[in-house]
Amino acid sequence: MTRFVSHGPDPRDGRIYVLSQELQLAIDVALATDRPLLLSGDPGSGKSSLAPFYAREKRLRYYEHVVTSRTQATDLLWTFDSVRRLGDAQVHRGRLNDGAYVDPGVLWWSLAPESARTRGGLLHDSHRHDPLNRFQHEHATRGSVVLIDEIDKADPDVPNSLLVPLGSQEFTITETGTTVRREPDVAAPLIIITTNGERQLPQAFLRRCVTYTLPGPTPEQLVEIARLHLEHDGVPFDNEMFELAVALADELVHVRENEQHGRERLPSTAEYLDALRACRELNVRPGYAQWPLVRSLTLAKSPQQER
Structure with a gap:
């Protein structure tokens, strides 16, 4: 499995951005x-x-x-x-x-x-x-x-x-x-x-x-952001990566739209990229046994975790 060449979760180097x-x-x-x-x-x-x-x-x-x-x-x-x-x-x-x-x-x-x-x-x-x-x-x-x-x-x-x-x-x-x-x-x-x-x-x-x-991200924007980050890290954006990016984008939008109760803030692009990196590195996909925990650690953080 090809691994990330990680540039850090928040490089702030201006190399990747989807400008609407x-x-x-x-x-x-x-x-x-x-x-x-x-x-x-x-x-x-x-x-x-x-x-x-x-x-x-x-x-x-x-x-x-x-x-x-x-x-x-x-x-x-x-x-x-x-x-x-x-x-x-x-x-x-x-x-x-x-x-x-x-x-x-x-x-x-x-x-x-x-x-x-x-x-x-x-x-x-x-x-x-x-x-x-x-x-x-x-x-x-x-x-x-x-x-x-x-x-x-x-x-x-x-x-x-x-x-x-x-x-x-x-x-x-x-x-x-x-x-x-x-x-x-x-x-x-x-x-x-x-x-x-x-x-x-x-x-x-x-x-x-x-x-x-800035409005909340759309699934299409999230997938494009995933493509840019993966390719920047030297990871081919093949069908497997595309399907993972789409699945995680749908999950994030679902959390934002349906799980707002009790949250101080909604997950955004940063959480999406964290979930993408975790799933890519650990070979986890939505539906796997580890997915509910990965999801709660990245996308659907509890209010206690957000503080």
Whole structure:
């Protein structure tokens, strides 16, 4: 039996994505209006995978920031190492270069890469590389895609604090007084923001975004996703694999439509791919003795398992 050449369950490398016409239109509208694209949908539905895919397809620089409960709005713009500066001030005499203690965030790099390299002109090293561009060895264009992942995990003040820099595409570094503006030869970035709906976002923030909710997957979409992933892993999508992909797609749709009671969330594409990998590796099929347990472990998780 041919085995997977596994690239991990969530590689986030932008190599595989099934982009619908509706989602492409949502991207086009966001670019035309110069607004962030706010994506909502079930966990595991592919919200976070869109940004690296689009960046790779369009050969754009790619940045991402995963939001946590500790995230502050300035973390996406810059951070300042005040502790290191204080230590240096106690050791060295003379004036310190504050630019040496500034680290540009994803929005700074996307809007003004030359400014980010020189810390707003405070450093002379204009050849400093871009450490946050995940595709830096492949793409060196003047356009970019920024993923701000799971914005709903942050304090409500965070999205509100991003309104001005996202709208004006400029901001001022508090510690140095340096103003950062989008550089003239840099295209406006495509900013993709995701939310799982765990916390209601401020209305002022929603008003300034293009919003799109990813619909639940159809069986046809799931089978196509299975084909792409299997072929990427070096597994031929033969009749046996096609039948397995179809059977699992039907199972997932059945769970979503008929077993919603008591669930905090519905299974989505990520669970489908987990079931596909498990069945492929363990040689399990719907109807086998092991199938009910595999199904409950991947597709039909109990509420206790989902927490």
